[in-house]
Amino acid sequence: MKRVLSFRLSILLLICSLNAAPLFADSVTTHERTVTKVSEGIYVIRHPDAPDSFPQGNTTVIIGEREVLVVDSCLLPSSTKEDIKQIRQWTNKPVRYLVNTHWHFDHTNGNALYAEAFPGLSVIAQVETQKMIQSFNPTAITSYSNRTERFKRYLETGKDGDGNPISDAFRKDLTNSLNGIDSVVAEFKNLTPLAPNVTFDHELSVNLGNREVQIRFLGRGNTAGDTVIFLPKEKIVIVGDLLDHPVPYFYGGFPLELAATLQRIAQLDAQTIIPGHGDIQHDKTYLTQVIGLVDEVVAVVLKEVNTTPGRKLEEVQQAVPKAVDLAAWRQKFAGNDQENRDNFDASVESLIKVAYKQAMVR
Structure with a gap:
């Protein structure tokens, strides 16, 4: 799917x-x-x-x-x-x-x-x-319409909120979102x-x-x-x-x-x-699979943070793929569906970042 x-x-x-x-x-x-x-x-x-x-x-x-x-x-x-x-x-x-x-x-x-x-x-x-x-x-709902101008700016500049170039897929999704956002904002108006x-x-x-x-x-x-x-x-x-x-x-x-x-x-x-x-x-089966992935990734993040004081996020991001077979995990979750594979990569990237952030403030 x-x-x-x-x-x-x-x-x-x-x-x-x-x-x-x-x-x-x-x-x-x-x-x-x-x-x-x-x-x-x-x-x-x-x-x-x-x-x-x-x-x-x-x-x-x-x-x-x-x-x-x-x-x-x-x-x-x-x-x-x-x-x-x-x-x-x-x-x-x-x-x-x-x-x-x-x-x-x-x-x-x-x-x-x-x-x-x-x-x-x-x-x-x-x-x-x-x-x-x-x-x-309440604030998130009332400000929902603000994304219209923000998405338009991304399309006009070709860059996202962090200044990174947007991909063709991102551009397509932004366009689709803008095409449908007015009806959503209208529903939220009286919410x-x-x-x-x-x-x-x-x-x-x-x-x-x-x-x-x-x-x-x-x-x-x-x-x-x-x-x-x-x-x-x-x-x-x-x-x-x-x-x-x-x-x-x-x-x-x-x-x-x-x-x-x-x-x-x-x-x-x-x-x-x-x-x-x-x-x-x-x-x-699927629940156990998710647990296994989280355990492996988090273990590497904690090892990197705990054994090397001042470890930078970029260093941890480089260490995780060396210790965890993310390609194998990607295949388990996403198979050959490219959108799901991209989603997996993005989700795991976020997992590493947020795990690092949480580990640094423990």
Whole structure:
């Protein structure tokens, strides 16, 4: 499956903060809305990318005997409204809970629409996620239109925000983004960001009626407040952007802690893993593969930083490919798909940079 590299990278240049990932996920390019019935009363909705190529996160709907829980509320209001309409076709039971797996707005923009459609809704998030949604997301949404002029400047000058020449692929993606951005800005114009009204530190459980849902914080990785939703009876785990498929998401976050957090997910008695973006996984093969890659890269970064005081990023970047067979890892994740291969290279490059940054401040 193909994904768009340059547009994702362009957002890296536009929106980031010290220990936070960009407001997007490095997802497969998705052109249509699909619904997958994972188990009785449990559905995963995959959304098409926004008109400007911005990816939309997966939404999971869990229906119990009494009420409904939804995981992640999507990016575009129009997509959220379609999801709500679909849920009402599935059941007349109320959506009582909405869980945000993390703060990125392709997973949280629809919060207010759910609250409007289902009075008394509890919007749940780990405490760090709530803080980010409250402080960062409103400004990011209102400033979304600013990228129009910035993208135009990149095209006119032929250089990105760091002054580096833009590639033909980057130019094409910028053009595609500009062709679709007006409709996205129009949707965002009346969007009201809504922060969670229920928070937890480590674990929270709800019962939807003969269906237990465990909401857990297993550690930092993609963000400071990554939330995992586990259904022990059904052996299903929903992990947000801690895991994206087919190429993992390593922009920002806490790479020195990521493998341990993913390992805790692997220890759960789950047979189905629902990622933040991409295909549902029916075993732990892909999860284990991501853990292996992170472990290898981070180990080299730490060795370089710890054994040579004052080690420069450029030196670490040169050391990693000598110690880790990145070509073999690229083949495992991306095969012969050039866009996925490019995405893998860019994601691993970010992993090295952010791991170095985190290692230097420990």
